[in-house]
Amino acid sequence: MGKTPQRPILLTGGGRRIGLALAHHFLAEKHDVIVSYRARYPAIDVLEEMGATCIQADFSTDEGILEFAAQVKALTPTLRAIIHNASAWQTEKAGPISGEVITEMMQVHVHAPYLINLALEPLLRGNGHAASDIIHFTDYVVERGSEKHIAYAASKAALDNMTRSFARKLAPEVKVNAIAPSLILFNELDDAAYRQRALNKSLMKTEPGEKEIIDLVDYLLTSCYVTGRSFPVDGGRHLR
Numbered sequence: 001m002g003k004t005p006q007r008p009i010l011l012t013g014g015g016r017r018i019g020l021a022l023a024h025h026f027l028a029e030k031h032d033v034i035v036s037y038r039a040r041y042p043a044i045d046v047l048e049e050m051g052a053t054c055i056q057a058d059f060s061t062d063e064g065i066l067e068f069a070a071q072v073k074a075l076t077p078t079l080r081a082i083i084h085n086a087s088a089w090q091t092e093k094a095g096p097i098s099g100e101v102i103t104e105m106m107q108v109h110v111h112a113p114y115l116i117n118l119a120l121e122p123l124l125r126g127n128g129h130a131a132s133d134i135i136h137f138t139d140y141v142v143e144r145g146s147e148k149h150i151a152y153a154a155s156k157a158a159l160d161n162m163t164r165s166f167a168r169k170l171a172p173e174v175k176v177n178a179i180a181p182s183l184i185l186f187n188e189l190d191d192a193a194y195r196q197r198a199l200n201k202s203l204m205k206t207e208p209g210e211k212e213i214i215d216l217v218d219y220l221l222t223s224c225y226v227t228g229r230s231f232p233v234d235g236g237r238h239l240r
């Protein structure tokens, strides 16, 4: 008898950092994975060699998002989960005021999950009670706002709100939750002074790494009850 086909996990922005670590985690667990990437890094070749299906996609336009959803539909009739990890962290720019940054932030953090969830809803349904998941990656700044990343924070706050709307719409078949990280991984170019300031913002004063996120994703995927909630991963930053 042949192997029963798995329901793949769809992961956006899997070419680097947290998304890449999640893709490796699922592959190590022998789970089928479909990954979106924008820039093609050598890491994508490695994921493909390990069995992931990788799709080039740019979420800067609605057409790009809907084309990606159509490609996923053509690949599989069913999905186990959608993990919305893709993100950009733009600051407001000096110079003439324009809507460029907020448009870009809303496109990747709001239009992409909104359109992908609506387009792929039929692939998540039909598998029973609490059998599928959507996970949105938001940010600690959803609570606090951010004077340096105003549009980014606003777009992640909209995504946080969509978590509850989609949870209401898709229950009880699909659980929908958000993960709201603070510092998880530094960027390569962060200097020592920046790193120290960032570490001092939390009670735990550490850069925890991707495992904190992977463990929480695993928990959310195995729960049969938790939906419509946001999970902070912030080292107690709200108490500083």
Ligand SMILES: NC(=O)c1ccc[n+]([C@@H]2O[C@H](COP(=O)([O-])OP(=O)(O)OC[C@H]3O[C@@H](n4cnc5c(N)ncnc54)[C@H](OP(=O)(O)O)[C@@H]3O)[C@@H](O)[C@H]2O)c1
Pocket (backbone or CB within 6 Å): 012, 013, 014, 015, 016, 017, 018, 019, 037, 038, 039, 040, 057, 058, 059, 060, 084, 085, 086, 087, 088, 089, 108, 137, 138, 139, 140, 180, 181, 182, 183, 184, 185, 186
């Ligand atoms: N790392 C942290 O400490 C931290 C803190 C708070 C929140 N988060 C959240 O956690 C998630 C993962 O964080 P991360 O640091 O691993 O993210 P990251 O390094 O910024 O990677 C984001 C991914 O999204 C992709 N992406 C960006 N814009 C896109 C677009 N227009 N279309 C398609 N793909 C696009 C990027 O592709 P390219 O490589 O081609 O640009 C990249 O693969 C994000 O949602 C982030 O907001 C992370």
